[in-house]
Amino acid sequence: MKILVLIGSLSKTSINRSVYEAYRKVVGDQASFEEGRFDDFPLYNDDILEVGTPVPVERLGRQIGQADAVIFFTPEYNYSVPGGLKNALDWISRLKPQPFAGKPGAIIGSSPGKVGTARMQYHLRQIGVFLDLYFMNKPEVMISGAKSLLDEKGELVDEATLEHLKKHFAKFAEFTAKLA
Numbered sequence: 001m002k003i004l005v006l007i008g009s010l011s012k013t014s015i016n017r018s019v020y021e022a023y024r025k026v027v028g029d030q031a032s033f034e035e036g037r038f039d040d041f042p043l044y045n046d047d048i049l050e051v052g053t054p055v056p057v058e059r060l061g062r063q064i065g066q067a068d069a070v071i072f073f074t075p076e077y078n079y080s081v082p083g084g085l086k087n088a089l090d091w092i093s094r095l096k097p098q099p100f101a102g103k104p105g106a107i108i109g110s111s112p113g114k115v116g117t118a119r120m121q122y123h124l125r126q127i128g129v130f131l132d133l134y135f136m137n138k139p140e141v142m143i144s145g146a147k148s149l150l151d152e153k154g155e156l157v158d159e160a161t162l163e164h165l166k167k168h169f170a171k172f173a174e175f176t177a178k179l180a
């Protein structure tokens with residue numbers, strides 16, 4: 001199973017990146033992971049598209065198209081999807097054929113606060129409707145108080161959370177197989 005990963009935070013010290021690293025570890029060799037970058041995308045503008053699709057957008061579109069499934073590891077910004085990720089999704093939404101269409105998807109969100117990205121996750125699901133991306137409903141992964149779950153090196157060490165990630169992958173693998 002080939003999973004394309006989109007990380008909504010551009011920070012090197014991102015909690016969400018740490019959770020992605022932990023997810024990779026618990027999944028081990030049951031799947032392969034590839035990260036899709038979008039930090040080199042221009043801000044979306046129709047005028048740019050008129051000249052042609054930017055190379056980085058085409059690159060990510062290809063990566064999505066070649067993947068069996070997509071997982072978003074992302075924070076919540078101002079109760080919604082971080083701007084950089086939203087910009088990437090706006091660009092990808094213009095591609096034909098639509099690479100997200102019919103793909104299985106999952107959302108894993110972490111925040112230091114109490115709500116664990118819940119508000120962002122429902123916005124992202126709404127965007128997924130337009131993209132025809134099939135998000136798995138359950139189990140949801142909304143990791144709150146996330147800073148306290150990491151060790152001093154920034155690695156996710158909380159056993160209960162690691163167990164939840166393991167269960168998430170088991171369900172997501174089943175979900176992906178059903179859609180194949």
Ligand SMILES: Cc1cc2nc3c(=O)[nH]c(=O)nc-3n(C[C@H](O)[C@H](O)[C@H](O)COP(=O)(O)O)c2cc1C
Nearest residue numbers: 009011014015016017075076077078079111112113
């Ligand atoms: C612009 C901005 C908006 C934020 N809005 C929220 C928010 O709505 N809800 C929340 O729980 N945390 C919010 N935060 C705090 C982030 O959850 C926190 O910075 C988190 O560490 C970001 O994820 P990362 O570590 O993966 O980069 C916000 C942070 C920034 C920079």
